[in-house]
Amino acid sequence: MFSVLLSSLTLVGCGSGADGQPDDFHGGRDPIIVPEDTSLAADGGVDGGNPYEVRGSRVMHYRIDIGDFTQPVDPLSPELKAFTLSDGGTRPLTVQTSPDGTFRVTDAPAGRYYLQLGTLYVVSDSRTMDLDRYDLGRRDRAGTTTPLPVTVSASNLAPQPYDDFPSFEAVSSNLGEFAYLNANAPVPAGATFVDQLPVRYMSTNTVDELLVNASRGDRLYINSLAERNNGTFTYSTIDRFFTPDPLTMSPTVSNDLYGTFQLAPQYTARFEWWRSRFEAYQVQVHPQSVPSSQGLGISPTPWDSESWYGYSGDLMFASNPSEITDLVTSFTYGNPYPFSWGAVVGISHGFQIPATLLPGTTWGGVTGNLIDTRKLSVATAGPITPRITPAWDLAVDGRNAQQALTLTSLTPRITWKAPLVGSPSAYRVRLSRLSASDTRTVASAVSTIHTSETFVDVPPGILQPGQKYAITVYSYLTPGVSLAVRPYVMESLVDIASATTVSSILSTPAALAPELHAEPEPSFEPEPGIKPTRLYRMREQLTAQH
Template identity: 35%
Template sequence: MRVPMPLPFPRAWTSVRLLTALLLPLGVSALSCGDDASSPPPSGEAQDSVTGQRSITRRLETGDTRARDTTGVIDSLSVLIPQGDAFETRPVIVTGEGTFRFDDVPQDTPYYLKRGSGTYVVTGHRQLDLDEYVLGREGVVTVTAGLPVTMTVEGLAPLDARPNFEMVAPNAGAAGLIVLESEPPAGSTQLTGQPGHYRSSFGRQEVIDETRGDRLYVLQSQSNTSGDLNYRSITRALSLTQTTFQTNGQATPLAGTFQPVAMKEATVDWRRSSFEVHRAAVHPLAVPLGTSSVRHTLILAPAPGGVAQGVVGYAGELLSGSILAASQDVKATVVYGDPYPATWGVVANVVHRYQLPLRLRGTTGTVGASLVDQAELQAFLSRPVEARLSPPTRLQVDGRDAQQEHDLTSRTPLLTWEAPSVGTANVYDVRIFRLYKESGEPDFTYTETVATLLTAQRQVRIPPGVLQPEQAYVVRIGAMLTPGVDLTRSPYQLNTLVDYAVAETLTSVLHAP
């Protein structure tokens, strides 16, 4: 499911992942501390130490398995201690296989847990849980170029114009499209030696290997409408267990008979107006996306292995639809096929997207923001789908209105904001974008993410090294509703959230000195 939620710790949905507590409402100076904050440290450890653990659990079609963590996350950790507008650094101490510690971390102030070059969690917890669930086995080979295939299949529903086929291989953590090189005749129900390429949703192509237990699902979807909602949903499926992708430039044959998938029905009461009412809170310049652009979307997605541990990985979509940004409230009954085992779950979400003309002077370009609501399918269908959370309000940078363009006086400014007017946020995601131009296209503004921060407070100081001299930035702050999950203690659960809501707001352009 490609959810455009902000993700300080990687999540497949984001593309939007395409990006999911039991925290009390927190004031600006409150610490995000659970019961562990006042608990004594383990025997032999100093009162000012912070301890943590890190493990990987891989979800396969045959079940979950613990695996070695070869990602290097622990080695990339450090802690930053705020000292006014500066920070002191504490290095990580590896204490065992999958365990670590930081010493000399004061207990009377939140600290910044830093991973890599630009990912931070602002927290007061003394015990951290960095455990992570990953979809797919170890040792999956990936390649940069599209992998050639040929399709010799029958049993298709009559093809519509410009058909593509979705491909999912959960055991290899693979999901993407088979893009045909030429367009078969409309109405065809079979293909013979039809050339195409596998293109992954993740920007690199996974090599399917039958000897490692990889099962390949090839899926046909078809277009449909329900009132203002236009959507595509799975109707037929082909399961292949004896396929290994070639990496020598030769095409891998995909052959078999597609089978109809039992169709299910779902009725969504989509209160679009409850999202639209918060558009001005996103930013005074926010406008709905044009009819020729991405529209407000509805997605139903499979959850491999069920949702007991959250949504593990991305395995394509059962249904993907959209309404015009100008649509009214929609009550739509949709049909979709689910070819996966009954033990898998289904998660649904809606995403409302807005664009803002935030760019370098004299150029074109926009920056986007979203409001998201997501839940397990049955819970999603049992209530009106409406905004459970509105964007943060009263954004300020060093005490000035952050939704006005400013020249900053410091490269470590203090960002503050007020709570949403609707709902109670458990945590805030702060994402910092640098605006820049390419020499080949000097009239267009590009964006790149330079830092992300998770915090349960309503303020954050940008750490040193994030903002570079004489560069321009935009900051997006997302209020997040994460029932039952404390992301400031277990940040990798962000990648697996089932029940959540997100509402984002943006600053205007901020120029670093």
């Protein structure tokens, strides 16, 4: 969750004073747009100061059921820092922030500089930078850290031939909620109704269990999924749904979701999926990579077909072991949502990297992938082929990083060559610390470096002596969007493709202790370009193989 200032709220496309909106709505005004060749003085005027000054914005974009809002980000959540590399260390730069969400790096030098937000580093020579973020759901949502008591009372369930512990999904776009409702008690074989069935309510988009509040405009869809087989894939899709009466949840009393399931409107989508072209780039992910799984899903995009805020589950999702045969296949799926919602298709090809497993472990480590997301109408119009492929010739200080190495510095230069297919909009370099947990290698991301170049210099304080690391280089294609200067815009895109290349285990010797800095806290931020729950499902499938 993001902490935000209580000023400058903007609603796009709707009038003010609507029910369920923040109390400070009436004070809204549009974000400030600064022409690229303008330098602002502290009083808002134009100055003739440093010609290399960097200017940018940090604004949070919220989408709720009646429109889109903007809100300046609290400058301390996290604090924006800037620096350059100098003589093996860093030279801090001055960052000035304003209440309207704009910022300036007043003493930026000519050429390259670093911006830092927590464990994300942006390396650029651009004089403008857009650090805006995008989220689904109202900003004043509340949650609880205690288990939320929820029951389901519903009729017209699809009967099962055996006693079953059903799982439902709860979706609220106004709240930004996607939750699992997992039954705590069995439903008898053949049953078509349940009465106050106790369920475990599990929010997936936040740590807390979000509380539905009818007075703030929150509404729920309760979806029941069915398993189907189209002759090629066994897949899950929304089969039935109901919309319970408006309710306000409480963490202290039972919250009963009741209604009558109805069949979701059914649609058919046909795909021509050239799997062989994706799998052909296996060795560029890593020479020792092993194909692990392939996935195809259709996801709803609340209230717009041209952007995708948050994650509201899937209309259908299929996962199969990897194959190289091309497919022409069709899926019938349910979609209970309004016509104003759009839909996107996500294709994933996953690869396990045994070269990132620590001795004594048999699973985990770092995985690689090729992923492509596009609008449903585009995905069904022609063949689905790779639009971006992995970077290659990954090296650390000039040495092949896809062989096990012991580094000679805690601030190495990481280099690679551009992909053979596609012109990347930007790259991200993720540094993951490797540790053993029983038979599993756990990869904890300690830093991500965003750049438009084919190299990065690792700043001091990220790599630590006596540790094991792995590097993942993500190549991104974002047609029509300048990802290099908009590092968070992936949170809203319906058209994006990515591919990764992964190193082997890289060791840092304990002898480099004089360079020791306080290690950053591991980041659990999902990989950019992949919605959190979709990533969870992909990893869940890999885990199930063990």
